[in-house]
Amino acid sequence: MTSDLLAPLDLAFWNIESPQHPMHLGALGVFAAHSPTAGAHAVDLLAARAVTVPGLRMRIRDVWQPLAFPPAFGGAARQPVPDFDPLDHVRLHAPATDFHDVAGRLMQRPLGRGRPPWEAHVLPGEDGTDFAVLFKFHHALADGLRALTLAAGLMDPMDLPELRPRPAETPRGLLPDPRRLPGLVRGALADVGQALDIGASVARATWDVRPTPALTSRPTGTRRTAGVVIDLDDVHRVRKAAGGTVNDVLIALVAGALRRWLEERGDSSDGVAPRALIPVSRRRPRTAHPQGNRLSGYLIRLPVDDPDPLTRLGAVRTAMDRNKDAGPSRGAGAVALLADHVPPLGHRLGGSLVGQAARLLFDILVTSVPLPSLGMKLGSCPLTQVFPFAPLARGQALAVAVSTFRGAVHYGLIADGEAVPDLDVLARGLSEEAAELVEVSGS
Template structure:
């Protein structure tokens, strides 16, 4: 039995606070060649289950919120409950595939079972098929979810052997047993807090540096929490989702970065900013300054924690310069924005706050988490995740994966979300929209593609007038 971290538990609390909302992350892996038989996919997955213990555990709430939710072995686990099939209607293109993805991700995962499922999808145009992955956010974040690809798929066309499986489920504790264990942990919490403080004071120089960085970051986060301008991108959500995809190449982004300056992320975020600006204009809204603030998750895994699959993220809050019309000036503004955010140590401060939450009594944290989700907020407009996927091709049952399309959930009052993913030289952006109020996410996708194309053209022009360009 494992206990959830406060951050993992928060994703369950957020889902509970919004009737109908699904907080699952996902992706579409598209493969070339004829689709395999369901039994072959099932056998391949069964051979990898020992490498993913969470896939055979269910989330259990502790009575009275005496402790965080826990993971316990699902004694009635059946792989067939988690592998589903679907056939796309003709012609099997992007419209049909993204429509299916929106429908799949609109439905909550069954809390009585392990919180994941895969969908084997055939009927794709061009002699292709797909595997849709859907995993609750309390289990993984974007980085750790990417690591699952390397476990489930193969690095070569030759299928890897299955792993010997000696799994025997542990007895599931009763509700009373969970409550007693949580009460014991609460009684021991003061000793844990003392040890944490003692460990910190043994390294005063490191403690002072960390405290200073945290203070600067906390101040930056507090400043960033001022309300944004009103926008149709925030407000009440339905339970249904729409999905769209924008595409580019790693080579194009790298060319822009080397010619115009900035990081890979700066270039992508400038394209996302262009897309959001275009979407606002299409809706008849002025893209003014401080209109769009994006929550940008940041991986905070320490060295040696790469294989940890729970949530290890903090965040930055970025006021995207949608008011800047010129592509070169927009890229320069994005570059300066993220330079300042990194200098303010917002992500480090957020990581410290999350770690400190782990030392607080959960009965105190849980009501606060629920209250936060119910409070009206105008401080964040969207979320933009950016994950680097495998640089080399992956394979499933001997078939090459040609692209991976990411999905990020939306909740609270955020009607649009952006997921950025790189794989084998390809750049894919998955755009999630609320079905009632942001069904036009395909316009956002086209705006992002146009924004990236503008930067590519600017870089190829030879002497771009971009502030700060090398």
């Protein structure tokens, strides 16, 4: 039985999890239904196809390999399950009037750690005209790009970018070629210098920071989700009129929505500039296999305290340009790269401490999840909307994920259910902010 050692960042995600702090990502897809039984038929399709997707058979098991190079004390590996039963992972629920209400309750449940850590929950619509599927994948099993590949394997055949085979490497756990040792030493020294640079940036980023109380929460284990759809053409019009990138506009919309949310709550936005972590993938889409999180990130301050939408957009653009000039391997936002410098046993022993440290580094996660521009179907039911959900860091109240799908931007909001009972207000604020930004930009 073959196994694949977890990469350092995957191992970190596996070890920082707790019942109050699940580390799975999710996506809620909404499908147009051709009959009231479409949801039940979707369960049959998903279960039958899950057997054919090798990545869905993988569970995560502890491994101890003292003779490996490097030694894997306290590590973990993905291993195929010989008696895989897809019906343990695909479930049909009662008809729902509000998909997000059910999705929030399902997202708060940790995935089982003794079996392949993924689930697909089918939610029939109460009126029979649509149904939804909530996919959950543990972040140690798959990042956003890999989760897309796994989920796409359960859909009807579609044209996805062909994955190029990865160049042959020395298998993990074997001694390297001695001829490569000088290069490995030079690389190790460079890695140490990079780690010190990132560590210094992290220290500066956490020094004299004013917390944003509305975005801070003790972990309750509860979850609430919401989704917002915005016309991509509107985003492009704003970008052309005000400059910057599509991503700059999408981040600025989050800043404006947070301002509206705070004001409706009766909280002051004066001086509020929460630190947003913007993950950056270090892996090319065409080399997305095999699995393994390869992430860095940018850290910016969201100009929530600025009352002018265009000025907010300009501030986001400036901050993102500065980050891009420095590159994704430097600065406090690249803290995920430090996982590569921690031995497996360190991840196991220090997982809880690392999880608690997230709120010291950033206040909110704003991440982009790539989706194919082509349409997808399950059976004969087309996918009409898809809302991504990011893992919620310990001590934080809110995370934002965004995807572009078939001419629309889909925001997926996930929050601590007790800390943010008014998540619908924030969702409405995103729509209102988009409309105002279109108006004031003259687009």
